[in-house]
Amino acid sequence: MHVGFVALIGRPSTGKSTFLNTLLQQSVAIVSATPQSTRQRIRGIYNSEHAQIIFTDTPGIHYSDKRFNKHLLNQAKLGIEEADAILYLVDVTRKPGEEETFIISLLQDLSKPVWIALNKIDKRKSSFTAEYILFFNQLFPNAPLYKISSKENIGLAELTSSIIPSLPIGPRLYPSDMYTDQEPSLRIAEIIRKYAIQSLKEEIPHALYVYAEDLEMKGSRLWARIAIVVERETQKPIIIGKGGSNLQKIRIQSLKELSTIFPYKIELNLRVKVDKDWRTNEHRLSQLLP
Numbered sequence: 001m002h003v004g005f006v007a008l009i010g011r012p013s014t015g016k017s018t019f020l021n022t023l024l025q026q027s028v029a030i031v032s033a034t035p036q037s038t039r040q041r042i043r044g045i046y047n048s049e050h051a052q053i054i055f056t057d058t059p060g061i062h063y064s065d066k067r068f069n070k071h072l073l074n075q076a077k078l079g080i081e082e083a084d085a086i087l088y089l090v091d092v093t094r095k096p097g098e099e100e101t102f103i104i105s106l107l108q109d110l111s112k113p114v115w116i117a118l119n120k121i122d123k124r125k126s127s128f129t130a131e132y133i134l135f136f137n138q139l140f141p142n143a144p145l146y147k148i149s150s151k152e153n154i155g156l157a158e159l160t161s162s163i164i165p166s167l168p169i170g171p172r173l174y175p176s177d178m179y180t181d182q183e184p185s186l187r188i189a190e191i192i193r194k195y196a197i198q199s200l201k202e203e204i205p206h207a208l209y210v211y212a213e214d215l216e217m218k219g220s221r222l223w224a225r226i227a228i229v230v231e232r233e234t235q236k237p238i239i240i241g242k243g244g245s246n247l248q249k250i251r252i253q254s255l256k257e258l259s260t261i262f263p264y265k266i267e268l269n270l271r272v273k274v275d276k277d278w279r280t281n282e283h284r285l286s287q288l289l290p
């Protein structure tokens with residue numbers, strides 16, 4: 001059977017996480033209207049009778065001098081390095097930009113097959129599909145080009161079937177009923193981060209990180225103490241909300257989703273903490289995005 005690693009790459013918000021969640025029919029990666037919601041490389045596993053594809057959802061590639069962005073870019077580069085093939089997602093509702101040229105420069109000298117998927121074709125208004133076809137025919141003529149909608153599940157099966165034969169032959173690396181290799185602590189933290197991001201506006205989503213301070217199985221319940229960390233003291237009350245209302249909303253939404261994933265009850269204790277200016281702290285960034 002064909003088994004291999006495929007890195008999902010593209011600009012922020014091109015729909016990489018949506019692609020993965022739709023294909024696997026599971027919520028493995030954060031989908032958000034806020035760009036750069038994916039931080040670590042998250043693996044989603046596609047299983048069929050004759051194939052296993054381990055997709056790595058990488059952070060959106062956005063070239064910038066900011067330290068935080070450099071770490072995100074590094075995560076994307078690691079995803080490319082460890083992959084057997086690359087799936088490069090493009091958002092047809094945004095014009096081809098400098099970032100596409102930058103991504104192509106990362107891919108051009110690779111001796112790995114690259115697929116290009118023009119995503120969001122369900123959006124007929126303000127679509128640059130024709131421009132992209134011209135753009136890639138000129139700059140990347142050898143890469144197969146597919147038109148897909150990750151949201152509406154259009155073209156995903158055809159695209160996946162065309163990637164499979166390019167992957168190495170070997171035994172499955174994961175059991176066939178496994179669709180992600182994320183540890184429960186990361187899974188829980190990522191779900192809470194998703195609802196925290198959804199409840200906020202503008203800059204703060206980027207100022208958050210979430211981690212499990214303590215997870216303990218007591219009888220048939222998992223007790224989880226989770227920290228939502230912000231950069232500044234002034235951001236704390238925004239997350240907490242009036243009388244704790246925002247935090248409670250995050251808690252209820254997270255528990256609802258967690259109950260569809262984990263076979264046991266989860267007791268969730270959320271705390272909001274400050275880690276001053278963590279996005280410019282090299283040591284902290286290396287810990288969070290190793």
Ligand SMILES: Nc1nc2c(ncn2[C@@H]2O[C@H](COP(=O)(O)OP(=O)(O)OP(=O)(O)O)[C@@H](O)[C@H]2O)c(=O)[nH]1
Nearest residue numbers: 013014015016017018032035036037038060150151
């Ligand atoms: N109309 C439409 N919207 C889509 C499609 N795919 C994704 N989106 C939307 O695009 C936005 C970004 O999607 P994500 O899946 O979070 O994008 P991402 O590439 O993982 O983003 P980063 O984490 O920033 O790298 C969300 O609002 C999605 O609902 C699609 O096929 N059609």
